[in-house]
Amino acid sequence: MTIHPMQLVTIIGESLAREPILKLLREVGAHGWTFFEVSGSGRQGERTGEIPEYSNIQVEVIVPPAVAENLLNRLQHDFFPRFAMVAYLCEIRVLRAHKF
Amino acid sequence: MNHDLLQAIQANVLSPALLFFVLGLLAAVLRSDLRFPEPLYVALTIYLLVAIGLKGGVAIAEAGWARVGLPTLAALLLGTVIPLWAYPILRFLGRFSAVDAAAIAAHYGSVSAVTFGAATQYLDRLGESYEAYASAFLAVMESPAILIGVLLGKLAARGSDTIRWSSISTALREAVLGRSVFLLVGALGIGALSGRAGMDQVGPFFTAPFQGVLALFLLEMGMVAGRRLGDLRKVGGFLVGFGMVMPVLHGALGVGVGDWCGLTVGGTTLMGVLAASASYIAAPAAIRLSLPDANPTYYLTAALVITFPFNIALGVPLYYELARRLVH
Numbered sequence: 001m002t003i004h005p006m007q008l009v010t011i012i013g014e015s016l017a018r019e020p021i022l023k024l025l026r027e028v029g030a031h032g033w034t035f036f037e038v039s040g041s042g043r044q045g046e047r048t049g050e051i052p053e054y055s056n057i058q059v060e061v062i063v064p065p066a067v068a069e070n071l072l073n074r075l076q077h078d079f080f081p082r083f084a085m086v087a088y089l090c091e092i093r094v095l096r097a098h099k100f
Numbered sequence: 101m102n103h104d105l106l107q108a109i110q111a112n113v114l115s116p117a118l119l120f121f122v123l124g125l126l127a128a129v130l131r132s133d134l135r136f137p138e139p140l141y142v143a144l145t146i147y148l149l150v151a152i153g154l155k156g157g158v159a160i161a162e163a164g165w166a167r168v169g170l171p172t173l174a175a176l177l178l179g180t181v182i183p184l185w186a187y188p189i190l191r192f193l194g195r196f197s198a199v200d201a202a203a204i205a206a207h208y209g210s211v212s213a214v215t216f217g218a219a220t221q222y223l224d225r226l227g228e229s230y231e232a233y234a235s236a237f238l239a240v241m242e243s244p245a246i247l248i249g250v251l252l253g254k255l256a257a258r259g260s261d262t263i264r265w266s267s268i269s270t271a272l273r274e275a276v277l278g279r280s281v282f283l284l285v286g287a288l289g290i291g292a293l294s295g296r297a298g299m300d301q302v303g304p305f306f307t308a309p310f311q312g313v314l315a316l317f318l319l320e321m322g323m324v325a326g327r328r329l330g331d332l333r334k335v336g337g338f339l340v341g342f343g344m345v346m347p348v349l350h351g352a353l354g355v356g357v358g359d360w361c362g363l364t365v366g367g368t369t370l371m372g373v374l375a376a377s378a379s380y381i382a383a384p385a386a387i388r389l390s391l392p393d394a395n396p397t398y399y400l401t402a403a404l405v406i407t408f409p410f411n412i413a414l415g416v417p418l419y420y421e422l423a424r425r426l427v428h
Contacts, residue, residue: 052138054324083392
């Protein structure tokens with residue numbers, strides 16, 4: 001069994017940013033991702049999660065380092081000024097590197 | 101206060117719908133652990149939109165397009181022009197930024213299907229008949245104001261940087277294909293095509309439980325509004341006043357238009373309710389994507405926490421009373 005280094009980018013932001021995030025993921029060349037409906041609280045107030053206007057989504061996407069860097073750059077320039085959002089990166093290891 | 105108007109309001113105060121809304125408000129204010137999961141909220145909105153659409157579609161099939169055409173066109177115009185004066189009022193009297201004024205104006209030109217549903221329930225309780233095809237007015241009033249609002253916001257922001265997804269085409273897509281407009285227009289079409297015979301097949305599911313589903317939905321909206329009461333302090337006194345004065349002005353205008361179109365007291369009331377209501381499903385989604393620089397706290401608080409409760413508690417009986425005097 002061989003395991004390969006890869007990066008996990010997690011984005012947590014308002015639900016109404018779902019479509020723009022999806023578009024961005026396709027543009028930077030991510031091959032797969034997972035969306036979660038979540039609730040929580042942050043600097044821009046409480047996200048109670050009861051209706052889409054007031055809920056958050058969490059997106060997890062596993063990508064190679066170059067894609068991860070591009071993704072975070074795009075988030076910083078185009079998304080952070082306009083949407084309530086955080087994003088972070090973790091080093092992870094995966095099987096089947098070609099999937100990502 | 102006038103005796104008739106007082107009676108009209110009293111008839112509304114003890115309706116289950118309004119009482120459930122108040123219960124929801126209480127649940128939020130008293131911090132009860134009562135909470136609806138988001139999928140239930142979505143399911144209730146789908147049910148309500150389909151039920152309203154189907155009923156209207158069947159009514160269109162029965163009344164014929166010739167009768168529906170003029171008032172529907174008038175409703176479309178009403179939805180288009182409302183943002184045109186709401187914008188300067190917000191911009192120059194309310195001192196909002198151009199993009200915030202445009203976003204709020206879009207919400208007030210667009211409409212609330214649930215306020216419409218609550219108004220039909222109110223008319224049913226009073227035994228007042230209305231043109232059931234009024235759902236068509238609802239359907240055509242959702243989108244135009246959103247497009248006008250986005251255009252106003254874009255024109256005002258011309259010259260500053262624009263981002264890729266914030267284009268008119270996004271607004272058009274969201275305004276026309278957003279879930280509420282899509283479902284409502286789809287159900288209207290299905291109702292019109294299948295007619296009374298088709299409605300008899302699915303009718304029991306979409307008519308009898310309607311009042312109960314509406315009551316549950318209002319319980320949820322009471323909680324949503326209750327949790328956001330704190331935002332009233334953030335938006336300022338002007339917007340709170342705007343959220344209650346504009347519905348009355350628009351309601352009176354809608355009643356005038358309904359009467360001019362030759363609608364009954366019930367139909368005229370519904371035209372007033374639609375003009376007075378502010379969108380909180382279709383418009384926020386479209387505006388968040390098309391005018392991302394607009395502050396959602398302003399438009400959501402105005403539409404959801406101020407205007408929606410105002411209309412279902414006081415607005416609906418007021419527009420009914422206006423319609424009764426004008427049409428009779």
